[in-house]
Amino acid sequence: MSPTLTGLIGIAALFILIFLRIPVGFVMAGVGFLGFGYIVSFDASMNMIAKDLFSVFGSYSLTVIPLFVLMGQLAYHSGISKRLFNAAYKFIGHWPGGLAIATVGACAAFAAICGSTNATAATMGAATLPEMKRYNYKPELATGVVAAGGSLGILIPPSVIFIVYGILTEQSIGRLFMAGLLPGLILVLLFILAIVIWTRMRPELGPKGPKVPLREKLASLSGLIETLLLFVLIMGGLFWGFFTPTEAGAIGAFGTLLLGLAGRNLTMKGFIASLAETTRISCMILVIVAGATIFGHFLAVSRIPFDIARGVSEIQLPRYAVMLIIIMVYLIGGCIIDSLALIMLTIPIFYPVVLLLGYDPIWFGVIIVLVTQIGVITPPVGINVYVVSGVARDVPLDVIFKGVLPFLAALIAGTLLLIAFPQIPLLLPGLMG
Amino acid sequence: MLRLKKQLDNLSNAFNWLAAGAILIMMALTCADVVLRLFRHPIPGTYEIVGLMGTVGVSFALAYTTAKKGHIMVEFLTNMMPKKTQCIVAAASEFFSALLFGIIAWQSTLYALDLIHTSEVSLTVEIPVYPFVLSIAIGCFLTGLVLATDFYTSLKRIIT
Numbered sequence: 263m264s265p266t267l268t269g270l271i272g273i274a275a276l277f278i279l280i281f282l283r284i285p286v287g288f289v290m291a292g293v294g295f296l297g298f299g300y301i302v303s304f305d306a307s308m309n310m311i312a313k314d315l316f317s318v319f320g321s322y323s324l325t326v327i328p329l330f331v332l333m334g335q336l337a338y339h340s341g342i343s344k345r346l347f348n349a350a351y352k353f354i355g356h357w358p359g360g361l362a363i364a365t366v367g368a369c370a371a372f373a374a375i376c377g378s379t380n381a382t383a384a385t386m387g388a389a390t391l392p393e394m395k396r397y398n399y400k401p402e403l404a405t406g407v408v409a410a411g412g413s414l415g416i417l418i419p420p421s422v423i424f425i426v427y428g429i430l431t432e433q434s435i436g437r438l439f440m441a442g443l444l445p446g447l448i449l450v451l452l453f454i455l456a457i458v459i460w461t462r463m464r465p466e467l468g469p470k471g472p473k474v475p476l477r478e479k480l481a482s483l484s485g486l487i488e489t490l491l492l493f494v495l496i497m498g499g500l501f502w503g504f505f506t507p508t509e510a511g512a513i514g515a516f517g518t519l520l521l522g523l524a525g526r527n528l529t530m531k532g533f534i535a536s537l538a539e540t541t542r543i544s545c546m547i548l549v550i551v552a553g554a555t556i557f558g559h560f561l562a563v564s565r566i567p568f569d570i571a572r573g574v575s576e577i578q579l580p581r582y583a584v585m586l587i588i589i590m591v592y593l594i595g596g597c598i599i600d601s602l603a604l605i606m607l608t609i610p611i612f613y614p615v616v617l618l619l620g621y622d623p624i625w626f627g628v629i630i631v632l633v634t635q636i637g638v639i640t641p642p643v644g645i646n647v648y649v650v651s652g653v654a655r656d657v658p659l660d661v662i663f664k665g666v667l668p669f670l671a672a673l674i675a676g677t678l679l680l681i682a683f684p685q686i687p688l689l690l691p692g693l694m695g
Numbered sequence: 696m697l698r699l700k701k702q703l704d705n706l707s708n709a710f711n712w713l714a715a716g717a718i719l720i721m722m723a724l725t726c727a728d729v730v731l732r733l734f735r736h737p738i739p740g741t742y743e744i745v746g747l748m749g750t751v752g753v754s755f756a757l758a759y760t761t762a763k764k765g766h767i768m769v770e771f772l773t774n775m776m777p778k779k780t781q782c783i784v785a786a787a788s789e790f791f792s793a794l795l796f797g798i799i800a801w802q803s804t805l806y807a808l809d810l811i812h813t814s815e816v817s818l819t820v821e822i823p824v825y826p827f828v829l830s831i832a833i834g835c836f837l838t839g840l841v842l843a844t845d846f847y848t849s850l851k852r853i854i855t
Contacts, residue, residue, distance in 0.1 A: 516726045541755075602767065
């Protein structure tokens, strides 16, 4: 059996096994181990598996993951999300759909210190859904906006997906973070536009809230300032090259811890829960990274990525057509496979093609994050929808999926915008030293 | 068997706290290094210590994460299967996963022994590397045990 054929069988086995509810990281490691052993030798394969695990778990650049996860967890358990929403809704709660707009704003701000979509959706859901219910918002708007707003967590830096993408493709994580910032803001605007249009068409979705006196508005700002400070500190440090992403994560986690303690918002119980969640989430991510590394070695000896890249250059499709196909794969895959797992599975295959076609690797990173962001809220897997339905137990799933639709449209518009104007995400990284 | 499972749960939980401790140390050390750098006194070897601590932070959390079913899985296909088939699929998955972690634990132990033999140390501060490779072996061994007990539970569910 030729290496290429072995590789193809390996990829097929990978996808079959993943759908049998075996942890994705385990499958990648197992198939990679067997495939590498078959092509090279099982002695070499045994050797590789131990060395790969150590090189991934002990990699300095990957320690950025637990640290940013810790930061997000500490922020979650210190109730920062509630204060962010509070500030936003004091300012615009009296607009039609104002609470929903406030939710988008608070999600964006929370995403700025938290790298995960489900954490953002869960935490914002718990903080904002009861309020929207109190002001008679219809459940489809309320839950839809939380699920969609939560997806901002992977685009607005720090983002776990950017970190993993950066490590896999050897791109600068700092540059990727910067690249996500403008598209993130554009999406926030598009989400707000979606709410405004939707509540214009059906005003009963989001009735006006009470007006708040100016003094109260100003008082609520304190909840915003701490987050802003933290964000500026981390992003500024990265932007001017003062520290590595790992250092940014450590400072961010420590800063969040101090803020939580100083404001007496972080209890002992919350601190312990943050730690337990941090180890679990980091372990989950790194197991996938390790699996992908092992699988990647197998793919490399099977020569499949090279064959595909060569094949693509030989059939001479226009480059945007190839990009369209790749995006379609992410769109369809994103509906059924977790976004992180999907990126880990596909990057070794697509990345050489993308480079060959002359696309900018940073731009491509932003695009696939956007596309997988669409995946997080599309049925049947749309993980954020399930997270929100876990918080809003009285709302049926199909209502949430219906509520997500206008935001899906906004996401698609945003993706098209970035494809048409690739300079948007590349603007900030270009300014870095 | 039930008692063994309980003890195993306690053990993975304890290891998980060690992992959390490692992550806190990584945070504290990195912050200290950044602050001291401002005064031109960086802590030598911070990068390599933090990287090595990372092995503890992940591998000691492995068994706990596995026991809590915390890994990313694709569930929508198996959810459509009848209960009995789900159990059979789960048992097979746990069996092979346990085997995989057994192999990794064994190979990591060999790798650690090899590193002891060649007395491999880190670049700047010259910490021996083998204890960290051993931590992976321990974490994977524990994970293998967790998966083996899961396999036993699934098997019992198929039979009854």
